[in-house]
Amino acid sequence: MSKIELSGENLTIDKLEQIALQKYECVLSASARKKMQTSREYIEKRLQAGEVMYGVNTGFGAFSKVRISNEDIVQLQKNLIRSHCSGVGEPFTQSETRAIMALRANALARGHSGIRVAVVDKILEFLNADVLPVIPCQGSVGASGDLAPLSHLALALMGEGEVFNKLGVPTPAAEVLKEKKIAPLELQAKEGLSMINGCQVMTAVGLLTAARARDLLWLLDLGGAMSLEALRGSRGPFDKLISASRPHPGEGETARNILKLLGETSEIAESHRDCDRVQDAYSLRCMPAVHGAAKNTLWRTIET
Structure with a gap:
């Protein structure tokens, strides 16, 4: 040990x-x-x-x-x-x-x-x-x-x-x-x-909860990437130029995670090559904002 x-x-x-x-x-x-x-x-x-x-x-x-x-x-x-x-x-x-x-x-x-x-x-x-x-x-x-x-x-x-x-x-x-x-x-x-x-009792319980939450947030991104793949959603909302324009680190982290999970080429990219869909549902295109807000809250909690 x-x-x-x-x-x-x-x-x-x-x-x-x-x-x-x-x-x-x-x-x-x-x-x-x-x-x-x-x-x-x-x-x-x-x-x-x-x-x-x-x-x-x-x-x-x-x-x-x-x-x-x-x-x-x-x-x-x-x-x-x-x-x-x-x-x-x-x-x-x-x-x-x-x-x-x-x-x-x-x-x-x-x-x-x-x-x-x-x-x-x-x-x-x-x-x-x-x-x-x-x-x-x-x-x-x-x-x-x-x-x-x-x-x-x-x-x-x-x-x-x-x-x-x-x-x-x-x-x-x-x-x-x-x-x-x-x-x-x-x-x-x-x-x-x-x-x-x-206050080490409440601190211990809080930190172990935060550690579990951190793991769950990674699984959240993984599930999001799988959903995007299955529903043939667009990569557009995850473009690094979008997250770079906003002062929210969690949003950028989510976008990078999902793009990394999808890989360079996928069925998604091919299905949108000549696609006439203007945009995806909120549940897909707003993943960086929603997942990112949860990450920002957790990171601040751990820092504190």
């Missing part, structure tokens, strides 16, 4: 799709380890100095003014995870769960969250061993953080909650970890908050 290093900067939609399909083993890059270590040392230095930090040595939300003793800091993080495991509905698919784990690890690898390297190593240990948390698909709108679903991810890392066994059946995490000889994660200060304060 090929390896991919996660640095927080290099993950593409193509690589994410391959990770979701178990084509890659994920490891943390040396540069990411260094950034994370520096960030964690900063947090620990402030803790040792007795500085007040929200969600680290204080409560959350309305309890932000409540100071948490050093003895209870770790328990605070565990309680945060357990209290937010409130998702409902069917679990995400195993492919979606792999994508969620990879994206969360990649985001934390940027070194902006103040957590230990061990946390990301544990996520990747689970991912590479295909020990996948059971994450209910309902419980977040992907706005200010996928708190509930990411809590289910973190809970499994802690050895609680459920993971899929080798048959794809939800099973108590403790049982599977014992079988696989994987030690559960012991959360430290800030790490529960850092684990769940992100």
